[in-house]
Amino acid sequence: MSSKTRIAIAVLLGASALSVTLPSSAEQAEGMVVVRDARTGELRNATPAEVKALRTQAVQQGIARPQPAAPATVRANGTRQKLIGERGQVYSIVSRDASGKLWAQEAIGEDAANAALTAPAPVNHPQEHNHADR
Template identity: 45%
Template structure:
């Protein structure tokens, strides 16, 4: 009886192995960074930046200033083998509806909570909001 059950589950395990290996490879892949160079003002040659120049070229964002890194996308496996990815704030699209001066409702889709706050407050910065059509 045990051998019979083992023979049933062995092919399933063999089929799941490539998916597990692919998932661990994608999680283990380190983030790659590009090379940063500056042009020397005196000679015009490219060189590595000094520590002060490197800090000036990479301003700290709110998340890094607070010491909190943005969460990496997380793979979730649901019942029945369904897989989905939780993107966090990075993948959020907000639908903001405001009433214009003429009384008509204006809808816009914006990316991120900061852009949504600006849209609600009426600060329509050029390029901050993008018009998108979302179909279901």
């Protein structure tokens, strides 16, 4: 096979990969729905009628479907930004002690971060760790 033929095949494969359609809604992006077969007891893919019945049952019982995650924002410089919610937030708090030295600590959650901001800088700081000592 010549190199021109290989390049043409690679271009066609790349173009076909780009033409694959992505789910356009949360409904289409939903994961697999499985049910336990009444006769065999085995898990199997749910039929469309079973999926519809399960969704109707969930609505009647007030079970909320999870909201789809917001898409990431791509900035002009190519970096991506995505809000991850409070559960994923880790705050870095830096305080200055009486001698002027800066000390950093981490807090998980907004309440812990606010508590760390109002607390005075500790007088006795823990010994700094050195990764080279391993």
